[in-house]
Amino acid sequence: MCTSPNQYCSKMLFRWRWIFSSRWLTPGSPTVDTTVARKLPAAALNLVFPDECRICGASLDNFSNIPVCSHCLSAPQPLLAEHFCRCCQTPFLNEAPLDETGLCRLCSGGLTSFDRSYSFGEYSGELRKSIHLLKYGGIQPLSRPLGKLLLSAVPRDDVFDFIIPIPLHWRRRWKRGFNQSELLARTVAKRLGVPLCSGLKRLWATPSQAGLTNAQRRQNVAGAFVVSKKSLVVNKHVLLIDDVLTTGATVNAAAAALKKAGARRVTVLTLARVDRRRPSRLEQ
Numbered sequence: 001m002c003t004s005p006n007q008y009c010s011k012m013l014f015r016w017r018w019i020f021s022s023r024w025l026t027p028g029s030p031t032v033d034t035t036v037a038r039k040l041p042a043a044a045l046n047l048v049f050p051d052e053c054r055i056c057g058a059s060l061d062n063f064s065n066i067p068v069c070s071h072c073l074s075a076p077q078p079l080l081a082e083h084f085c086r087c088c089q090t091p092f093l094n095e096a097p098l099d100e101t102g103l104c105r106l107c108s109g110g111l112t113s114f115d116r117s118y119s120f121g122e123y124s125g126e127l128r129k130s131i132h133l134l135k136y137g138g139i140q141p142l143s144r145p146l147g148k149l150l151l152s153a154v155p156r157d158d159v160f161d162f163i164i165p166i167p168l169h170w171r172r173r174w175k176r177g178f179n180q181s182e183l184l185a186r187t188v189a190k191r192l193g194v195p196l197c198s199g200l201k202r203l204w205a206t207p208s209q210a211g212l213t214n215a216q217r218r219q220n221v222a223g224a225f226v227v228s229k230k231s232l233v234v235n236k237h238v239l240l241i242d243d244v245l246t247t248g249a250t251v252n253a254a255a256a257a258l259k260k261a262g263a264r265r266v267t268v269l270t271l272a273r274v275d276r277r278r279p280s281r282l283e284q
Contacts, residue, residue, distance in 0.1 A: 054137070055129045065141045068130060073145050076127035078153070079119055079275065088117045088248060093277050111218075112248065113256035114240065114266045120153040123244055123272035131243055131272060135180045143180065147187025150241070150271045154188065158267060161236035162197040163189045166254055167225075169205035184271060185241040194239070199228050200254060221253040227261035234262035245273040 051060050053069035060069055081091030085104035092098065099108050106112055121127050127149075134142040165181035173179055182198075189196040206224050227233055238258055242251055245268070255266040 054133055054139075055126055066145065067139065068133070068142065072126045072130070075125065076121045076130070076149060079121050079273065081277070087115070088112055089119065089273075091275060091277055106248075111252070113252050113259050114268045116155070117245065117248065117251070117268040117270070118153045118155060119245055119270045119273035120149045121272050122275045123246075124275070127272050131180075134183070135176075135243065138177065140178060140183060143183035144187060146271055147184045150184050150269065151188050151191050154192065154239075154269060155267070158239075159237065160192070160194050160239040160267070162233065163192070163194050163239045163241060164197050164200050164258070166240065166242040166250060167198070167200050167202045169202045171205055181242050184243060188239075188241065188269070197232065197238075199232050200257065201226050201228050218247075218249045218252070221250050223253070225254045225257035227257055230261040233258055235264045237265040237267070238263050240266055240268050242268070242270045243272070245270040247274075 052058070052067070053060060053072055054067045055072040056069060058069050058071070060067070066073075079091065083092040083095045083098065084090060085092075085098060085107055086102040087107040088104060090104055092104075097104055099105075101108070123131075130142060130146060133139045134146060163185050165179060165185040167173075167181075168176070168179045182196075185196055188194075203224055203226055206221050240251060240254055240258070245251060248268075251268045251270070255268065258266050
């Protein structure tokens with residue numbers, strides 16, 4: 001028997017109302033626990049928008065895909081020092097480790113391939129925990145506020161041709177799902193209006209740098225990077241971005257590859273660095 005379009009629509013609307021009737025949410029419904037029903041939307045929201053700060057545990061005032069409170073986001077402060085190397089910006093307690101030109105032993109000895117290095121803050125406290133949430137916790141939206149902190153450390157008197165993030169080996173990137181340095185670099189590139197380039201490649205998956213001495217770290221990453229298209233960086237000023245600087249071995253190896261490919265100048269920018277003025281465990 002044929003059914004008219006109006007009859008069909010009325011029948012489907014009746015079925016939809018029966019299946020999704022609002023009566024099951026009303027207090028008078030005998031088949032549903034209204035306490036549970038009221039908690040369902042909140043529980044679903046909490047899965048997507050956590051209600052506690054992942055750093056300090058305080059309650060979050062607003063729904064956000066960044067599970068960190070405003071206090072912890074604003075807590076990191078710039079790294080300040082009276083004495084630091086004018087090349088790698090390593091802070092020192094006094095000027096004894098610096099030569100007459102203001103360079104540390106590594107830089108004066110020609111062991112650094114980059115021309116300058118800048119970092120926002122110390123790799124400790126809320127900044128360190130935020131980096132871990134991004135890097136190991138997979139909280140990618142954190143790259144936006146952290147990228148703004150990174151941006152504040154960019155030297156204002158420099159002009160860059162390209163921004164290049166430190167690459168991950170493809171297996172590590174596949175396992176993690178993203179490159180945290182690339183996420184941070186996107187914010188900087190967008191604000192500065194400088195092209196973001198992915199022409200730097202990591203040839204092999206280097207073992208973790210944690211627990212290695214300075215010399216072992218340099219050896220671990222020596223020759224690990226290569227520029228895929230040399231003509232892209234010839235006679236260019238490259239801003240090389242990473243999340244954390246410990247001994248500088250990784251960024252130094254990457255800068256060496258860029259210089260070998262013909263880059264005129266390489267400036268390193270990291271979100272945080274280990275402050276060697278006090279005892280600290282080296283981590284990446």
